[in-house]
Amino acid sequence: MLNFEFQNPTKIIFGKDQISKLSSEIPENSKVLMVYGGGSIKKNGVYDQVAEALKEFDVTEFGGVPANPEYAVLLEALEIIKTKDIDFILAVGGGSVIDGVKFLSGAATYEGDEPWDILAKGIRTYEGLPFGTVLTLPATGSEMNSGSVITREETKEKRVMGGPGLFPQFSILDPHVVHSIPKRQIANGLVDSFSHVIEQYMTYPVAAKLQDRIAESVMQTLIEVAPKVMEDPSDYDAASDFMWSCTMALNGLLRVGTPNDWSTHMMAHELTALYGIDHARTLAIIHPSQLRYKLEDKKEKLAQYAERVWGISEGSIEEKAEAGIRKTEEYFHSLEMDTKLSEYTDEYERTSAIVKERFEERNWKGLGEKQNITPDDAKKIIEMSY
Numbered sequence: 001m002l003n004f005e006f007q008n009p010t011k012i013i014f015g016k017d018q019i020s021k022l023s024s025e026i027p028e029n030s031k032v033l034m035v036y037g038g039g040s041i042k043k044n045g046v047y048d049q050v051a052e053a054l055k056e057f058d059v060t061e062f063g064g065v066p067a068n069p070e071y072a073v074l075l076e077a078l079e080i081i082k083t084k085d086i087d088f089i090l091a092v093g094g095g096s097v098i099d100g101v102k103f104l105s106g107a108a109t110y111e112g113d114e115p116w117d118i119l120a121k122g123i124r125t126y127e128g129l130p131f132g133t134v135l136t137l138p139a140t141g142s143e144m145n146s147g148s149v150i151t152r153e154e155t156k157e158k159r160v161m162g163g164p165g166l167f168p169q170f171s172i173l174d175p176h177v178v179h180s181i182p183k184r185q186i187a188n189g190l191v192d193s194f195s196h197v198i199e200q201y202m203t204y205p206v207a208a209k210l211q212d213r214i215a216e217s218v219m220q221t222l223i224e225v226a227p228k229v230m231e232d233p234s235d236y237d238a239a240s241d242f243m244w245s246c247t248m249a250l251n252g253l254l255r256v257g258t259p260n261d262w263s264t265h266m267m268a269h270e271l272t273a274l275y276g277i278d279h280a281r282t283l284a285i286i287h288p289s290q291l292r293y294k295l296e297d298k299k300e301k302l303a304q305y306a307e308r309v310w311g312i313s314e315g316s317i318e319e320k321a322e323a324g325i326r327k328t329e330e331y332f333h334s335l336e337m338d339t340k341l342s343e344y345t346d347e348y349e350r351t352s353a354i355v356k357e358r359f360e361e362r363n364w365k366g367l368g369e370k371q372n373i374t375p376d377d378a379k380k381i382i383e384m385s386y
């Protein structure tokens, strides 16, 4: 096992009717900016519960954060934070709203002139403006981690930011919110969380048995509950397992003491930036090709995954590894998700060249757990995904 340090300060409040606890989690007399997305919370009862819980506070609302949170929109909210002296931000939404609030948290305390530099120059946030979240869509794990992904339409970029100052102070996870999520977004959550496990698990063995078993359990739980939540999102028990699995997939616990990959996410982000394809779908496009391209590096873990998660006991290591990749593709297809870029856009042919150029501009010499995925390799992997 590799050396590690682990600290995750986010308090999780999980369960039915827990949104009412907001009032005791936000410091008294706070000036709160409540941030939400396109309005789903006004139709499913979440807005009313939050408004009721916040009635004793001085609250300003900022709605309209789009999926793939847009920099220009967030700058409007940043202006409100500054002019109204906001001292606590509350995110009510999925990964996009939470990530948007993380950007606001970091930008509110950033002393430079150009907030985009936080993303473009990879400036870490050590102390942000305090914030909490009410999660409405299980998927990203953003409710219990310190990462954020922001999109800038003007330049068609999607960049990441983070730092220990960007953990939510608390996150309220009420599985009942899942009842109103459209099937397409449920599938997205199932695939995004599964992909988060793959990024941290499908590397090479380092004698981290517990982390392996926890990762396998998260994947097995997602596979088991997938048909239930897809069929009936109001099934509270299935929604609970779905929600907690998504949080566990990316709250830092699986990562400790192990090598991590994350190159699939970095390539996939470019597909969202260029074509607006949902985050999870871009992962479903890249994963199979990336795993096949790196089969030699990853075959031991792929074979272990095939055996333990999919019950494949026959064949050589290579055969099991390939069977594991096929099973992963079938799982994505079972969630009505296409796994080829050409199934999402007709204009795919220049993608690999653009991504290669961007990775070179950013000086990303080697991605992946062995830092051996060069911009040229990324180009080839993307071409395999056409």
Ligand code: NZQ
Pocket (backbone or CB within 6 Å): 036, 037, 038, 039, 040, 041, 044, 065, 066, 067, 068, 069, 093, 094, 095, 096, 097, 099, 136, 137, 138, 139, 140, 141, 142, 145, 147, 148, 149, 177, 178, 180, 181, 182, 185, 188, 189, 192, 250, 265, 279
């Ligand atoms: O905007 P509203 O009207 O609320 O509708 C949203 C949105 O259209 C809807 N929705 C959310 N909760 C709902 C609901 N509809 C009905 N009922 C509910 N209870 O779902 C749509 C998608 O929401 P969004 O927040 O965009 O989805 P998700 O949670 O998948 O977040 C995706 C974003 O997170 C980033 C992605 O790149 C993408 O920008 N990621 C963040 C990560 C992190 N911070 O750790 C890691 C991930 O790998 C990912 O990159």
Ligand code: ZN
Pocket (backbone or CB within 6 Å): 140, 192, 193, 195, 196, 265, 279
């Ligand atoms: Zn993801």
